[in-house]
Amino acid sequence: MASEEQVKNSAFDTEAANCLVKELRATVITGKTKSYEWRVSQLKSLLKMIEERDKQICDALFSDLSKPEMEAFIHEIALVKNSCKVSLKKLKEWMKPEKVKTTLGTFPSSAEIVPEPLGVVLVISAWNYPFLLSVDPVIGAIAAGNAVVLKPSEIAPAMSSLLKKLLEEYLDDSAVKVVEGGVSETSALLEQKWDKIFYTGNGRVGRVVMAAAAKNLTPVVLELGGKSPVVVDSNVDLTVTARRIIGGKWACNNGQACVAPDYIITTKQFAPLLIDSIKHELLKFYGEDPLNSPDISRVVNSDHFARLSKLLDDDKVSGKIVHGGQTDKSSLKIAPTIVLDVPEDSLIMNEEIFGPLLLVVTVEKIEDGIDFINSRSKPLAAYIFTNKKELKEEFVSKISSGAIVVNDISLHLMVDTLPFGGVGESGTGAYHGKFSFDAFTHKKAVLHRSFLGDAPARYPPYTAGKLRLLKALLDGSILGIIRALFGWS
């Protein structure tokens, strides 16, 4: 078995992954990670880590994404801190067994549901919120008493190496490990047998992860993405709407967020007013030269820059740009861009944009927007801006998505009492708050019976009388049971 030094220096292959998992299983068997004290110590350490190293975290985010300090704080650091605090506050309550009622059929008995850790879990995170999407699931895994391996995204290399350094320094490295690398390291990890895999990323890799998990019957949480639509009705407060859309799009990692607005649906008449309002607010937010504004993230790397440029360069699309469109390859920046009514078969209409391009799709009647959305895969989030109660209710009842937010963007992921996850192509499973704890927990059913109260009806040899009694027992009706016992039914 390779020593730790050897593992660090050589390529991380299947054998190394195997050793890693073996080591973590040995830790889990000791029962250490199950104890309340251990979980609390790790969570407290994480909190300390964030408080002591917040500048380093911000610097890494700036290096990987040119993320403004404010965004780094609001969207990553503050949320993770909150997650730690909520877990610390509620952990005892979450760990408590839940008593449940039993029926006459099993009388006398008592039952409860006992939460227990799954064991050794794998968290694979994404590059766009590389701190949040790595540490938040890890918090859930630890709170639930598991040993965990984190595989951060190699597309955010500064954060990946910072996470390796910090987690190893602050946490119990016999139970929490970070493996850096790309496709081959991830593949080596996916060949192992895990008790749960938590993946954040895109649908293509999500399929690979689930297929690998299938070999070992490993349950998965897949936090994926999709094209999040925004339906904008005409009777809304235009300024607030425009601000909130911008706030959820360009002020969120420059549109590189799984719940960022991908396209807007509005009526033909209202579109010009809405677009003007957005242009107006964009000027206020980012000034005359948004391409060089320090308040906006860049596109993460040249691959994504090329991908986004290609979406814009498409003949059918380039003529439909109504705002922005400027790009600067050297600084990997693309200005906030709005595109109006592109053909339905263009690439930009069919792939998740994940960048600073916002589509506007116009319809005759605003209600047509609902059918438009339903003809596509279920998104992670769907938004509607309206004051009309009926439209809102129709939207909520007809649109299936991970979440629906009315009159705002992305708010739901900041609230730890709401489960965050997708449905259909946008994913399976959820987390945040107690949902994170639950995602990494097995809820074991425990039923206690006494040696008294044995119903002869359940045993062979079988008679008609026993059948009557069984029917009454399963029915749960006392009268029926008494009658059956006395042979009256």
Next chain:
Amino acid sequence: MQSHLESDLKELRETFRSGKTKESSWRISQLQGLLHILEDRENDISMALKQDLGKHHVEAYRDEIGTVVKSINYALENLKQWMAAKSAKLPLAAFPSRGELVPEPLGVVLVISSWNFPIGLSLEPMIGALAAGNVVILKPSELAPACSSILAETIRDYLDYTAVKVIEGGSDIGERLLQHQFDKIFFTGSVRVGRAVMSAAAQHLTPVTLELGGKCPAVVDSFSSSWDAKIATKRIAWGKFGACAGQACIGVDYILIEKKNVSNLVELLKRYIKQFFGDDPNGSHSMSKIINKKQFSRLKSLLNEPMVKSSIVYGGLLDEEGLFIGPTILVDPPLDAAIMTEEIFGPLLPIITLKRIEESIDFIRERPKPLALYAFTKDQNLHKRLVSETSSGSIMFNDVILQYAVDTLPFGGVGGSGFGRYHGKYSFDNFSHEKVVVTRSFFIDIWFRYPPWDDKKLQLLKSGFRYDYLSVVLIALGLKSKG
């Protein structure tokens, strides 16, 4: 046949899109339809179970018909509550806004059931799927053909055929089905097929529930009272031989007991076997038969391994033509023999002896997590240790199998025994998506959430995130500079 499948799926999708199945009236009508099937056709169903598995009609009622009736009634009673949106508490910082969790159907779901409880394991998941407002395809096991047939006939006659379909057939139709996209797949069966189902589902990112099996141990402690010892043994004997002749995912697979108690255990087991099945279990018709030749041969070969055969202390009756195996007890077969490494799924009961009963904990932990763990003990310490030091789908003390009938307990596995759960509300949840709905007003827009960024906004946000509202107010008013 191929175009049939595609047109069936198309019809189901259209039905779902129409929104009909979302209505509570529709869901109630389907659940009542299931109830009518079980009431009107009880005899036909019993006969199908007799034909496929030699099940006595009381056993059939107890395990497959009665429990499903109970579950349907439970669903009908609670449906309104389950369908209602739940409101979620939001922090003041999100004021003014409202949060709700709205359960909605997933869409087109596929239920694949197994052959050992062919009626129960088909209908129980369907209750959840229909209560949650989905359209359903049921693919019953072809290894229980009479049951598959009666299910197809009754479901077609009693339920909404534009929304609920039964597709009969073997692995070839199963494979064809799995090539299509579903919104959920619920599978009950073996580990081998479970892997194939999940792999196929991965291509479409279809969420799955896998109800698999494993070797469910029964830990038997020493008893000072002979009454307790008798009851424990009687229940184990029932849990092994009286539930589909041991072909049950939560049946007792093997026993763990201290060496000094073995002979008493074996004597009691023999006594109860006789009490249940008489001198001729085969002729008693109170014990199910083995499902088919393949399973029969498999069980026969488990017994034929050299050291295993010599460990048989009772039974060993094999009637290949009648597909019947009599209750068989073994003491200490080798731990590396197939009978101790594979799920038995038959009426062969190995007893493994230990020096001290506490050794059972390590024994269990060294093996894959089972679907159920049983322990007969009055020792509080052993009780506590078993709950906290072992993991299984469920754990039951002083009885067996009954956890299946408790609507308030989640039923499902962990590790090698599967994942996902159902029964009661868990069935409804299994086939639902809990959609988050947050509503904000346009009133009160917090200006410091937006760029351009400056230090004041940062301080305000820091206070806001700590829910330190006083600081927020002071900073906003310029009376404080750091949050």
